[in-house]
Amino acid sequence: MTIGIIGNGVIGNIFAHYLNSQPIHLLCRHHNNPVKTLTLPDAKNALAINAEVQTIESVFKTCYDAIIIPVKYHQLDSVINALKPNLAASTCLILIQNGVGGGELLQQNFPNNDIYIGTTTDAGYLVNNNVQMTAYGRLELGIWKSALRAENLNHTKNNSITEQNAHPAIKTLLQYHPNACWAESVDTILLSKLAINAVINPLTAILNIKNGQLRDYPNQVSQLKSEVFCVLQAYGFVFEADALSKRIDEVITLTAENYSSMHQDFRNKRQTEIDGVLGFLLKQANILELNVPNIVRLFNDIKNKEKPR
Ligand SMILES: NC(=O)C1=CN([C@@H]2O[C@H](COP(=O)(O)OP(=O)(O)OC[C@H]3O[C@@H](n4cnc5c(N)ncnc54)[C@H](OP(=O)(O)O)[C@@H]3O)[C@@H](O)[C@H]2O)C=CC1
Ligand SMILES: CC(C)(CO)C(=O)C(=O)O
Structure with missing residues (x-):
């Protein structure tokens, strides 16, 4: 494969x-993008990554079984533009991305390809030419269905695809990732991960702290959780608020030593994924006429200071 x-x-x-x-x-x-090394959490030595670098435009030269797309929310358009003229219909696409909206974009542009979505709490950052991994997280994978709309929640169009008959590349990922599982509902994994990122990422970016330091800001975390849960409930997502709250706390602890991906982008003056995270929630809050002052403030703080497009 x-x-x-x-x-x-x-x-x-x-x-x-x-x-x-x-x-x-x-x-x-x-082409001249050297292969990186990876240092695992708590390891001293970096491991060489066993991979070959190709340009994205040369994708037609190889018959890929699957292409994994782990890019930032705002980078997906450029990936689609590069892949579209060159991608075989037999190649399965696997999107690994924070935020909501990427699945729809892929489906519109690649109607004939299998599309799977994954969310991960694996964590790390780049130092020089090295990836420093800070936490082994969980990978949840599922088949993408049509649009992520409230009326479709839990009614997957692709419910004939199960873990047993999923694409071989998905089975390979489930086999080799140390903590991976198949998700029956991709909406559930996307919206749960959205809640995690909506609470952790913007606060860590604005407060300039590691994920674990959020434990020193219990009021801010709890106010933001309340607003995020309120929007998700009104949107139609059915979930246990206590369980999701505990899951967010668990991710804060498991990734305590990580600077969130939004922190890294914001502090390095790169564009952040705020549109796909708080932007999505704010849009729903406006439609549903909900008052979410903390979400509005954080969204504006990030937007006003992130790298202009
Ligand atoms: N980092 C983390 O700890 C975590 C990240 N995530 C999520 O995973 C996703 C990926 O994040 P992360 O790995 O940190 O992001 P990175 O910025 O480290 O990696 C994205 C990569 O995609 C490349 N890329 C973007 N557009 C194109 C294109 N058109 N053609 C070719 N290559 C392209 C970038 O290349 P270039 O440098 O040339 O732009 C870069 O190498 C994000 O949604 C993030 O929120 C989720 C959990 C934790
Ligand atoms: C899991 C977490 C919160 C790790 O920092 C993440 O998804 C991110 O940084 O984007």
Whole structure:
């Protein structure tokens, strides 16, 4: 099986490490993007990543079984533009991304390809040419269905796809990721991960702290959780608020040493994924006429200070 991974970033390299018994191509913007090394949590030595770098435009030269897309929310358009003229219909696409909206975009542009979505709490960051992994997280994978709309929640169009008959690349990921599971409802994993990122990412970026330091800000965390849960409930997502609250606390603890991906982007003056995270919730809050002052403030704080487009 040949698997492509878009880019040479943090999550892409973590996945290349998990899949190191398979031929992996890192599909980068430029050919001269050297393969990185990866340092596992608590390890001293960096491991070489066993992958070949290709340009994304040369995707037609190889018959990929699957392409994993671990890119930022605002980078998906450029990936679609590069893949669209060159992608075989037999290649399965696996989107690993924070925020909501990417599945719809892929479906519109690749109607004939299998599309799966995954969310991960694996965590790390780039230091020089090295990926420093800070936490082994969980990977949840599911089949994408049509649009992520309230009336469709829990009614998956693709309910004939199960863990047993999923694409072989999905089975490979489930086998080699140390903590992966199949999700019957992709909406549930996306919206649960959205809640996690909506609470952790913007606060850590604005307060300039590691995820674990959020434990020193219990009031801010709890006010934000209340607003996020209120919007998700009104949107039609059925979930146990206590369980989701505990899951957010658990991720804060498990990734205590990580700077969230939004913290990294914000502090390095790169565009953040705020539109796909708080932007999505704010849009729903406006439609549903909900008062969410903390979400509004954080959204504006990030928008006003992040790298202008
Ligand atoms: N980092 C973390 O700890 C976690 C991240 N996530 C999520 O995972 C997703 C990926 O994040 P992360 O790995 O940190 O991101 P990175 O920025 O580290 O990696 C993204 C990679 O995609 C490449 N890329 C983007 N657009 C293109 C394109 N058009 N063609 C080729 N390559 C492209 C980038 O290349 P270039 O450098 O050239 O732009 C970069 O190498 C995000 O949604 C993030 O929120 C989830 C959990 C934890
Ligand atoms: C899991 C978590 C919160 C790890 O920091 C993440 O998804 C991110 O940083 O984007």
